[in-house]
Amino acid sequence: MLAVHFGAGNIGRGFIGSLLSQSGYEVMFVDINDEVVRLLKEKQEYRVIIADENRQEQLIRNVSAVNSQTEREKLIDYITKAHLITTAVGPHILPAIATILAEGLQKRITINKTPLHIIACENMIGGSDVLKSHVFAKISETDKPLFETYYGFLNCAVDRIVPNQKNDDPLSVVVEPFFEWVIEKQNIIGDIPPIQGAHFVDDLKPYIERKLFTVNTGHAIASYLGYYKKWKTIQEAMNDGEIRSDVEKALHESGAVLVKKYGWNENEHQSYIQKIIQRFLNPSISDEVVRVARSPIRKLGANDRLVGPATQYYDLFGQVPLGLVKGIAALLLFDYENDDEAVALQKTIQETGVEGALYQYSQLEKDHPLVIAIKDQWQHLK
Numbered sequence: 001m002l003a004v005h006f007g008a009g010n011i012g013r014g015f016i017g018s019l020l021s022q023s024g025y026e027v028m029f030v031d032i033n034d035e036v037v038r039l040l041k042e043k044q045e046y047r048v049i050i051a052d053e054n055r056q057e058q059l060i061r062n063v064s065a066v067n068s069q070t071e072r073e074k075l076i077d078y079i080t081k082a083h084l085i086t087t088a089v090g091p092h093i094l095p096a097i098a099t100i101l102a103e104g105l106q107k108r109i110t111i112n113k114t115p116l117h118i119i120a121c122e123n124m125i126g127g128s129d130v131l132k133s134h135v136f137a138k139i140s141e142t143d144k145p146l147f148e149t150y151y152g153f154l155n156c157a158v159d160r161i162v163p164n165q166k167n168d169d170p171l172s173v174v175v176e177p178f179f180e181w182v183i184e185k186q187n188i189i190g191d192i193p194p195i196q197g198a199h200f201v202d203d204l205k206p207y208i209e210r211k212l213f214t215v216n217t218g219h220a221i222a223s224y225l226g227y228y229k230k231w232k233t234i235q236e237a238m239n240d241g242e243i244r245s246d247v248e249k250a251l252h253e254s255g256a257v258l259v260k261k262y263g264w265n266e267n268e269h270q271s272y273i274q275k276i277i278q279r280f281l282n283p284s285i286s287d288e289v290v291r292v293a294r295s296p297i298r299k300l301g302a303n304d305r306l307v308g309p310a311t312q313y314y315d316l317f318g319q320v321p322l323g324l325v326k327g328i329a330a331l332l333l334f335d336y337e338n339d340d341e342a343v344a345l346q347k348t349i350q351e352t353g354v355e356g357a358l359y360q361y362s363q364l365e366k367d368h369p370l371v372i373a374i375k376d377q378w379q380h381l382k
């Protein structure tokens with residue numbers, strides 16, 4: 001069985017590629033990083049190191065790689081033969097990979113009429129739907145029904161903290177012990193080959209919202225407040241009592257939304273929150289705040305980890321969630337110059353104010369009570 005996986009980065013090697021290899025797939029990574037591609041081709045294996053007191057190592061075998069910029073024909077050939085396609089490139093890269101993916105899928109339909117599943121493993125709601133829409137924008141009207149017949153785009157939620165790597169061996173990846181991969185069954189065509197450790201569900205919405213609005217909400221708030229207070233890592237930020245209590249406050253707010261929407265048991269959700277906080281505090285991992293804070297414009301999105309739960313909280317309870325508001329205000333102060341989105345965001349704020357930025361990136365009207373509260377908090381922190 002062949003799996004073609006786009007993105008041989010942290011989560012690609014540290015999670016998706018390793019689970020697929022352990023499930024018996026030959027994993028063909030696709031990347032544009034020449035060095036990683038070269039090393040994967042040469043070594044055909046790499047190590048995953050579990051970040052806990054035992055530092056157990058897993059050898060991930062039966063892997064190789066292809067460069068999507070310089071080896072297009074080879075990649076198209078792999079797509080025609082693949083039994084599964086996955087991605088972990090980042091939401092902003094999905095449009096870029098859609099072109100070659102569409103080309104490969106078009107060729108495949110002429111020579112291989114077996115169903116194929118495509119799973120975008122990105123931190124976003126409906127990632128595979130988004131990838132599908134980019135792919136469908138590249139194909140003819142006549143191909144669309146064929147694509148619907150043979151290609152199942154499955155939404156999923158992926159959870160494992162994989163920090164930026166600083167290892168002597170450039171292919172090895174240090175990962176936290178915890179992982180969760182939840183895949184929606186809805187668009188499965190026929191059967192899907194087993195994936196060890198993945199969990200298939202009928203309706204992904206509660207799972208992706210629970211993950212994005214807890215793990216990623218808490219993470220984002222720790223990172224933006226951590227950056228504001230000049231902490232370098234998430235662990236340092238979470239050991240700052242004030243930040244930890246701000247994170248907990250925001251997670252109680254997003255948790256109140258989830259418990260109300262999905263009728264969950266409140267105590268169980270509180271223990272989920274506490275487990276997440278312990279994961280952030282893992283002393284065996286060093287996770288830089290600027291990694292977790294990356295792409296602040298994406299993270300300001302109306303349905304993303306901060307504004308998503310904040311607007312839902314306001315709509316459900318008629319009150320402004322002050323923990324989430326503080327996190328959003330701290331995001332608006334994230335001026336890290338090596339992050340293009342942080343630079344663009346600061347420019348937008350200079351030109352159009354906080355209200356302009358929240359209108360442009362979060363679709364919040366200028367007189368929305370959340371905007372007024374975020375601006376107050378931003379001025380207070382500034």
Ligand SMILES: NC(=O)c1ccc[n+]([C@@H]2O[C@H](COP(=O)([O-])OP(=O)(O)OC[C@H]3O[C@@H](n4cnc5c(N)ncnc54)[C@H](O)[C@@H]3O)[C@@H](O)[C@H]2O)c1
Pocket residue numbers: 006007008009010011012030031032033068088089090091093096097121122123158159160161162163
């Ligand atoms: N790291 C984590 O803890 C984590 C956990 C869950 C989900 N995710 C999600 O996984 C995705 C990837 O995150 P990451 O942390 O692994 O990032 P990363 O930067 O480590 O990896 C991304 C990889 O994609 C490659 N890439 C960029 N453009 C490409 C292109 N056009 N074609 C092929 N490859 C390309 C990059 O070279 C890089 O190797 C994101 O959506 C992220 O939100 C990350």
Ligand SMILES: O=P(O)(O)OC[C@@H](O)[C@@H](O)[C@H](O)[C@H](O)CO
Pocket residue numbers: 123158159160161162215216219220291292293294295
């Ligand atoms: O990947 P992002 O930029 O959406 O978010 C940064 C982190 O919160 C994220 O990568 C987490 O480590 C991950 O989602 C844990 O499962």
